[in-house]
Amino acid sequence: MTALTVEKERTTIVLFSGDLDKAIAAFIIANGAAAYDHEVTIFFTFWGLNTMRKDEVVKTDKGMLEKMFGWMMPRGPRKLGLSKMNMAGMGPKMIxxxxxxxxxxxxxxxxxxxxxxxxxxxxCTMTMDLLGLQKEELIDGMEYAGVAAYLGDATEAKVNLFI
Amino acid sequence: MKADVVVVDTKGLACPMPIVKAKKALDSMETGQIMKVLSTDKGSLNDFQAWVRGTKHELVQHEEKDGVFTFYVKKQ
Known part of the structure; x- marks a missing residue:
């Protein structure tokens, strides 16, 4: 172990999509970048947030509209559909x-x-509000922030992707 | 300094596992030590050349035999 601290390279990914194939691509790149010893950030916004939802129903205090959103959107990575050839859920099973x-x-x-x-x-806390998602519904260990925090990381990164 | 070669077998594993496993092994190694990585991923030659360059280590030697790639990486 060296005491020397070297500034690490950075990679950021915005996961906007809630499609299974795009989420897989995002996480393969993220894991590859981590293996490159980069500091990696994935910023989940809009439909991408569903990737981070817990499988189980979480009891929350929400309005009618937010509850409906919660029921209609996929609950976690196992429930996502494909961007192409979804075929009413057959596509994800095949892939x-x-x-x-x-x-x-x-x-x-x-x-x-x-x-x-x-x-x-x-x-992304702003889109969590729009989609009516609460912290308790997302997996543990996440951070919560907005565009400024994302840009803070992205400005220092050479690889910045929007998926 | 440890002289023994660390063997990382990623045969049969798909992208990105070969470099993820190689990175994990390198983290526990000492400078100058050699890692031998085995991979059957068809993209791994380009992957390892780029990864070793990007992470500032040294690709000492590489070979392919019967669809198995072998890479010798020296930790810097």
Missing amino acids: KHVMKKHNALTLPQLIELAQEQGVKLVA
Whole structure:
């Protein structure tokens, strides 16, 4: 171990999409960047927030409209649909089968790996309000911030992606 | 200094696992120590060349035999 502290490279990803395929791509890049020894931030906004929802129903105090949003949106990484060839849920089943065959990590595994590698997972609080999502509904260990915090990280990063 | 070569077998694993496993192994190694990585991922030659350059380590040697890539990386 060296006492010398070297400024690390940075990578940021905005995950706007709530599609399974795009979320997988985002987390593969995030894990790759972490393996490059970058400090990695994923900023979840709009539909991307659903990737970070817990599987189970969380009891919250919400209005009617927010409750409806909560019921209509996918609850967590296992419930996301594909951006193409979703075929009413058949597509995700097929792709999961193919991924298993090719020994590719599933989205929940990629998320776990990202957390293990210290990837910073940030939820956009403004869009949480719009979609009626509360902190208790998202997985533990997330940070909560807005555009300024994202830009703070992105300004220092050479790789910044919007997915 | 430890002289033994650290072997990281990622055969059969898909992207991004080869570099994730290699990074984990490097973290526990000492400067100058050699890591031997095995991979069957078809993209791994380009991946490892880029990754070693980007992380400032040294690709000492690499070879491919029967679809298995072997990389020798020296930790800097």
